[in-house]
Amino acid sequence: MINSYNLPYSDTLPVNKLSAVFSSTTASYKFYWFLGILDLIEEHNLAQNNTVSEPNRISLRMIDIACRMVINSWYPLYCRVNFGPSDKLSTIREALIKAFKLSEDADRKELENAFRTDTIGTIEKSLRPLLTYVPYRFLSPWTGSSDSNQYIAERSLQKDCQCMYAVLNEEKEIVIAPDWLNYLSVNLMVLRDFIYWNLFLYLQRRNPHDQFIAGKILRAEQRESLSTRRELWNTAIEQGVDIICPYTEKKVVTTLYDLDHFIPWRYVCNNLMWNLTPADPSINRSKGDSLPDMDAYLYHFACNQREMIRVLAEDKTAVRNSAAIKDDYLSLGVTLEELASMDDSSIISFYDKLIRPYFLQASNIGFPVWKFNK
Template sequence: MQIPQSNILTTKYLNRVFDKTVATYKYYWFLGILDLCVKHGKTRMDVWEIMITMVANAWYPVTYFRLSFGKSESLYEAIWALQKDYNIPINISIRGLTHLLHELIQSIDVRKRLNFLQMNVPYRFLRPWIDTSDDRQTVVRSQSLENGCLYKLEKQNGTLWIEMNPAWLDYLRENYDILSAFAYWGLAGFLQTRNPNVPAIPTKLVKQEERNSLSAQHKFWNTAIKHGLEVRCPYTGNLLEERMYDLDHFIPWSFVSHDLLWNLMPADPSINSSKSNKLPDLNLYLPKLANAHQAAIRINLHEGKQEKLLEDYLSLGHTPQEIVSMDKEHLLDCFFQTFMPMHQIALNMGFEIWKY
């Protein structure tokens, strides 16, 4: 992906900032600078402000989606340490997290934990413009905005500051969306190589505040219940009435990042809060899910309902008609072949097992 070019600015160097990247720091550093400069209008900022934004932007990929950042990634480790030390909810809003981090950053312990973020990345980000591995030289040479670099560095009373090059400000504002996409595109590629079996990496870089409607999926189950199917919550065993249930993502949405019908199951409304993004025990609950789906598919096929939605089952490797005709052994084999690999990968990523 190429960024918009300029005849005035040294955009060729900006396009190279993520070359040979071995950690996520540069991506989150650039995204932090963009947010503070464009969204908050800051042209001079201390590195602690940027570091707070870095942690906030990386929070959901780490804690909610549980993506691996690679071996010995200090940002990943620091986020989990903060979450555990201060009992921060993994689904806290970005605004709430940013406000909390501004309070926590006053603590010496928190500063020590995050100090690594200012050890290298502020200097190495400028390497395309200022070709030296000497951090002190980078600071000195940035003062003259050598080669039209993006910002200059300054140490004041023990704090590192960056001041944006005024020549870049209009460019950053006009191309904010493209530049953000450029950073996230590189970040997605970086994380995909470290999470090769995890689906939908690009959708897991930022937590969606609003999820898709499940009205069609509810209609599928309502049809089955209306036409006599006895649907019980797979976890509590309670009988569920039409429209009086929640749809549970059997394998958490934070792993699968989709609403395909075969991963959804009616459940007691109280279950979602306790199950949250944990993994159900497959041996206990998957047979119940498989049997309920087979029966619900049979009714919907007979009623000629939800033909388009029924195509979701094709990703199990069988047509809805084939699933309906399976005996118990083949039905369970079909579902276990799909769910077991996902379950194991999610378990390896740190998702916890849950039992009612």
């Protein structure tokens, strides 16, 4: 956990209390609760046409913070990140998908629009369980440990406690203390980094075999383009290299293929070249986020990879950024030249050892196995 010295100093506030809010976490709620508070403070400040709020009190409805908790956790849950056995955000997400006919990978705008148009209280009913403990347990560094929500709410009102917020209105809203409001407003960016770093550590502990956790916490504003990687595959095909669709076993031509993530993008959340292969355009629609049957499709996938590696190793391509794509292979522990020189059995064995652990990890968390119905 980041300690108080990593948070901006204040000569009037007990910042050490704030730095301790994640010292005891058994679920993801505190991280997303704090993020939700910061989101709403930022929205308030922007509405006031002032990025740094004047030092006055603002009240935030707990249910609005809970909505931000769902919105901010939506993407990692879409990527099937495990939040822990006691965490209910995944269950709530599934219920909201059904209630509002939301897409699995809904973005912030889609979620905000759905929640804004709720007229029958579905949101409040669904999210109310999130508010049973987290608004109170978050304050434990200030109030001390207690199982009594009422005690914490009462303690939060006492000036000597210097709590970040007070719980008011029959425990339906919080009021940010003036000094804390100013501190949070000035330091929004640093505090978000503080939250995300601690959230990363929390999720890493609960997903010890997932090497891609860092890329699953935040949705990128725009997914990285595949254009440069496709250009390289086009170059290979135009040079007369035989590239075979692993699933249909048909030869690929430059104008009639899609780039497929062999292990689905939803699991790896990246476009690293060692996981890409040209495939028949019908395959992506059929395969979707499923895992390919390894025994059926690894052979042609691995051979396609070797052909691409040979193109890169010979370095005869004029494709822009090809050097950056070579970097995709650096973490594999062998040189491009060594991979390029492998025979069929060696390259298949290498890729089996590389890919199968990801296949097993993804399968264990619910990704289905797919086979092409010819």
